[in-house]
Amino acid sequence: MKNIQLAKAMDLASLIEYKPGQVISLTFAQNEAVGITLFSFSQNESISTHSSSGDAMVYILDGKAQITIGSETLTATKGQVVVMPSNVPHALEAIENFKMLLVVVM
Numbered sequence: 001m002k003n004i005q006l007a008k009a010m011d012l013a014s015l016i017e018y019k020p021g022q023v024i025s026l027t028f029a030q031n032e033a034v035g036i037t038l039f040s041f042s043q044n045e046s047i048s049t050h051s052s053s054g055d056a057m058v059y060i061l062d063g064k065a066q067i068t069i070g071s072e073t074l075t076a077t078k079g080q081v082v083v084m085p086s087n088v089p090h091a092l093e094a095i096e097n098f099k100m101l102l103v104v105v106m
Contacts, residue, residue: 004028013061016040018097023047035104041065041094049091054106056084063098067091 003026004015016026016038023045028036035054041063049068058067059081067074068091069084075095076082084090092100 001028012038012101013099016099018042018099021045033106035102035106037102038099039102040099041092041097043094043096046093047091049089051087051089052084052104053086054104055086056090056102056104058082058084058092058100058102061099061101064095065098065100066093066095 004010016024018024018040020042022042024040026038028038030037058065058076060076060078062078064075064077067076067082067084069082070088070090074082078098
């Protein structure tokens with residue numbers, strides 16, 4: 001693990017700030033088995049359509065996002081979790097400022 005204090009209770013959403021017009025990321029772990037990254041998106045910012053070789057789970061910590069998985073689009077809000085299956089194209093867009101924790105399991 002990196003970029004996070006060990007053996008301490010922390011509020012994940014407070015570890016990353018919003019910056020107008022930007023997507024900000026903070027990686028906690030990245031290896032051949034798992035990736036764990038915290039993101040903040042300012043309103044209308046997005047990650048374009050792509051796919052991953054592992055299942056990707058997002059947990060919405062704050063705000064609201066539109067998530068497209070294959071041909072389906074859904075809205076996810078604070079406290080909700082969405083799993084994007086491996087090898088299925090997906091994209092995310094900030095309907096309003098939002099923060100998420102992304103866990104990719106290879």
